[in-house]
Amino acid sequence: MTDAALPRPTARPLAVSNWLLTLCGLIIVMVVVGGITRLTESGLSITEWKPISGAIPPVTEAQWLREFELYKRIPEYQQINRGMSLADFKNIFFWEWVHRQLGRVIGLAALLPLVWFAAKKAIPAGYGWRTGSIFLLVCVQGAIGWWMVASGLTERTDVSHVRLAVHLLTALFIFGWALWTALDLRSAGARPRRVPTLGLWAFAALLLQLLFGAYVAGLDAGYAFNSWPLMGDELYPSAAPWLEPFLRNFVDNPITVQFIHRWWAFVVLVFAVVLARRLRGVSRRHSIFLHSAIGLQILLGIWTLLSGVSLHVAAAHQATAVLVVASFVAGVHRLARVGASASTSLGTSGTEERDYTPLVPSEAEGR
Template identity: 90%
Template sequence: MTSAALSPPSARPLAVSNWLLSLCGLIFVMVVVGGITRLTESGLSITEWKPITGAIPPLTEAQWLREFELYKRIPEYQQINKGMSLADFKNIFFWEWAHRQLGRVIGLAALLPLAWFAFKKAIPSGYGWRTGSIFLLVCVQGAIGWWMVASGLTERTDVSHVRLAVHLLTALFIFGFALWTALDLRSASAVPRKIPTLGLWAFAALAIQLLFGAYVAGLDAGYAFNTWPLMGDSLYPAAAPWLEPFFRNFVDNPVTVQFIHRWWAFVVVAFAVMLARRLKRVSRKHSIALHAAVGTQILLGIWTLWSGVDLHVAVAHQATAALVVAAFVAGVHRLAVAGALSRSRAAPLVAA
């Protein structure tokens, strides 16, 4: 018996799916704004976490001066931005405020429709825990965001790159989870689909690449070498500093992190090609979308290095990362649907 058969008559899978797709759109915008916030070094401009009252920005000169005084107390100002004007502070404050404000919007966009659909008993059976989990993850993501910011308020001049990675990967996980759920709700009888084995491996490879991309951003490792395919005159610079113990280089060494991010990309390409070849048999448009997203991302990554981490190129690179996640999720889901359909057609023959 399918989940749809057990759903209440009032279930509205398409409406719930549309809500989740809208949420994905907001998360995509959030990833872009988060990238701008990071690249403009704006993330530490607001030194307090006020989930409710913080929605209102400073409106008077006195309020602006108070926020500026709070910023002057942290190491980033004292060691890097000392002497910054109030006008410059307002510029970086805007991006961090916009990032947090969008987080509030996403929180409401996750909660209010969920409450309405639950009240109307419009959520199909088997999807209550998923939609509820998405809302809870959005709440947790807000706490992770502050946990990340707090790491740069006392001793560091920037946020922890490890916490930044947790923050970014959680955002992209919510994005992918919401998209997969939305696609499930649009499939025949709103039946949940299992991730095929190739999809699991592809997601794992992509997650590693996104992790090192976050490390690159957090360590400013994109500035280490602006040449490609070589790093300077060699594949890996022999004179590059090496950290002890050994494993720290895979987390804290900007040169090593950039090197891994450069070349692990082609492991992701290999999985994308395997997925696209299978997709070509069932959905040519999904195959093309996967090739286009990954190919564009590779080119933007190289361009980001060559440009010396130009703001616009780097933001496009982060935005396209979310599109790559979307292409992988949509493609793997299409394979899952095709596989389930193939098995259902073969079942009578096996029984016979």
């Protein structure tokens, strides 16, 4: 059966799906800018949270001096950046301001179409709570962002890496939830899909890798060892310090965190290969997407280490993490559709449920 032969969803579910896919695109940009903000140490440059009035950046010299004076009060300036010029401050201020502006844009992009579709009664039955939850999660994410920044304004010279991990994982969860919902809406009849068992295990493995990736970023653990596959001359440096209690090493020890992030990537790769093999006979391009995303991500991770955490390479590594999430979500969703089709076929004496393939509908592919 080819995609061209499959029935397409009606206009209303398709419009809601397109809105959610646009929101996913904005989240990708947000994650990239968030990574640059972190890598340039810009995240603490704005020391106040003004969700509305903060959208207007400083314009006059007096306004810039006020922002700079506020920054001078925090430990990051006093212990690391003392003597920074106003011009240098403007550079780090820029990235944090852009990051917050994108947050506002995403908030509006989540709210305004939701209100419009709800008013037009265009949201299919059963999807009201899902689209509403996406908007609420976007709002919660804004609060988490400030909670993260606040951790570095009084005693620390950087933000809490644990709060950073919560912030990043929440962004990726919103992305995955919005993408899954968009793909559901693009199925014939806008039928929701359940995550198969293999998908649950794959998502769990990926979640753990993303968590340790966030820890690596928050602890600047990428700078600990810039060699691969060995850390220095050993698989794991024997002289590395250990924290007490033991479990703290899996959260607070940069060397342990980098080690786990290095090698858990290959556990995720195994799940990706298994998923791709399942997909190969169903959707070749989903299989290729999954292979390409995980392969590129591992190569970028190694390159990030070898480059000494180059800004451009590290930013590309974080951006590709979102593509890996997208490849897993799209691949698992495709398997879920196949499983639902098989069940429907068995239950209707050979009448197979027909779905609309969400990506590049004009492309035909054999089953």
